[in-house]
Structure formats: structure tokens, C-alpha cells
Amino acid sequence: MTSLLLSVRNAEETLLALQTQVGIIDFKDPALGALGALPAAQVQALLRLVAGRKLTSATIGDVPMTPDRIVPSALAMAGTGVDMVKVGIFKDGKPLACIQALSGLAQQGVSMVAVLMADQQPDLNQIVAIAQAGFKGVMLDTAVKNRSGLLQHLQMEEIQHFVALGRQYDLMIGLAGELRHQQVLELLPLAPDYIGVRGAASRGQDRISSLDVERIEGLLALLQ
Numbered sequence: 001m002t003s004l005l006l007s008v009r010n011a012e013e014t015l016l017a018l019q020t021q022v023g024i025i026d027f028k029d030p031a032l033g034a035l036g037a038l039p040a041a042q043v044q045a046l047l048r049l050v051a052g053r054k055l056t057s058a059t060i061g062d063v064p065m066t067p068d069r070i071v072p073s074a075l076a077m078a079g080t081g082v083d084m085v086k087v088g089i090f091k092d093g094k095p096l097a098c099i100q101a102l103s104g105l106a107q108q109g110v111s112m113v114a115v116l117m118a119d120q121q122p123d124l125n126q127i128v129a130i131a132q133a134g135f136k137g138v139m140l141d142t143a144v145k146n147r148s149g150l151l152q153h154l155q156m157e158e159i160q161h162f163v164a165l166g167r168q169y170d171l172m173i174g175l176a177g178e179l180r181h182q183q184v185l186e187l188l189p190l191a192p193d194y195i196g197v198r199g200a201a202s203r204g205q206d207r208i209s210s211l212d213v214e215r216i217e218g219l220l221a222l223l224q
């Protein structure tokens with residue numbers, strides 16, 4: 001069954017998420033870009049609130065694609081004890097070298113999710129390297145949040161191919177990128193492990209606004 005990943009940014013939103021059936025609480029600061037990171041100390045404090053009651057993830061931020069920047073950032077976030085560290089794989093820089101460099105963390109037991117950017121013509125061949133490096137999962141999201149979401153950037157066939165490749169390599173699969181109800185309904189037949197949202201769960205569908213419990217419940221109802 002497909003679950004919901006919900007991006008939260010503070011204690012109030014974490015407590016709200018805990019009262020719902022969301023599958024993954026994702027720590028992120030939506031005001032700081034697509035993968036805006038919360039400080040590790042804040043993630044630690046929020047993890048104490050969750051106390052193991054939900055699966056958690058946290059993004060390392062929009063970090064430049066060089067191993068000397070990416071690896072320490074992922075290590076620092078892993079140190080919070082979060083279940084999964086989300087690493088954005090952006091087009092510029094050395095994405096492949098970063099993926100390969102992160103294999104060392106995977107070997108140390110860090111669970112990582114590689115986030116490919118649908119609006120940066122993602123190279124789906126990177127999924128092989130992501131699997132070989134020992135990542136737990138792979139997801140699609142959008143780097144620029146301007147109300148043109150996943151389905152505006154990739155054809156359904158390409159997303160289907162992404163899901164099939166992820167499955168082939170035994171990766172946990174997530175789909176996100178300014179998804180609204182209609183797009184969630186269109187993507188559900190692909191049976192991703194989770195759908196990730198922030199904007200669709202926020203007041204006025206504005207990802208910078210606070211979360212709206214009715215919108216969250218509405219999204220959860222789609223996944224039943």
C-alpha cells in the first residue's frame with residue numbers, strides 16, 4: 001500500500017502529523033528551497049517528540065554536488081538518529097561521484113534516499129549507481145517550487161520507468177513534486193511506496209504556510 005510522506009518543520013507540525021495516519025514524518029524547512037534542511041539539533045529535538053512512533057526522514061538541504069560537501073552533510077544528519085537521510089541529487093556538479101562517495105555511509109548502516117529532480121532532466125541510469133552504493137530508496141521531487149509539479153516535467157511513461165527501475169533494484173520508491181489530489185490519483189496506479197507532499201497539505205496549498213489537518217486527511221483518504 002502507498003503511504004504518505006509529510007514534510008514538517010517544527011514541533012507543532014510534528015505533533016499534528018503524529019495524530020494522523022501519515023507513514024513518514026519528513027523534517028524539512030520549506031522556506032529554504034526544495035530540500036531546505038532544518039538544523040540537526042532541531043531534528044534531534046523533533047525526533048524526541050516522535051519517540052519512534054513513526055518512520056522519519058530528514059533532508060540535508062540543497063547542498064552542492066561535491067563529495068566533500070555532500071558526505072559530511074549526510075553524516076551530520078544521520079547523527080541525529082533519523083530513520084532515513086534524504087540526499088538531493090542535483091544536475092550541477094558531480095552527482096555520480098557523490099552517489100559513489102556515499103556508499104561508505106551506507107556501509108556504516110546509514111539509510112539514505114536519493115532524491116532525483118524531475119525538473120532537471122534526471123538521468124534514470126543513476127538508479128543503478130544509487131542501488132550499488134547501498135541507498136535504501138530513491139524518489140522523484142522538483143528542485144524549483146513554482147507550481148509546476150512532477151507531472152509537468154516527466155511523462156507518465158517516464159515515471160513508470162523510474163518506478164520499474166527502482167523496483168528492479170529493490171529500492172523504496174517515493175514520488176513528490178507539488179502533487180495535488182488529481183496527480184496523486186493519477187500516480188497511485190504506479191504503486192509507489194509513498195507519495196510525498198508539503199504544498200497540498202498546507203493552508204491555501206502554499207507550502208510555506210502552516211499545515212492544514214483537513215487537507216492532510218483528504219490526502220490520506222485518497223490512499224485508502
Ligand SMILES: O=C[C@H](O)COP(=O)(O)O
Pocket residue numbers: 005007026028141142145176177178179196197198199200207
Ligand atoms: O518531500 C516532499 C516535499 O516536501 C514535497 O513538497 P511539495 O509537495 O510542496 O512539492
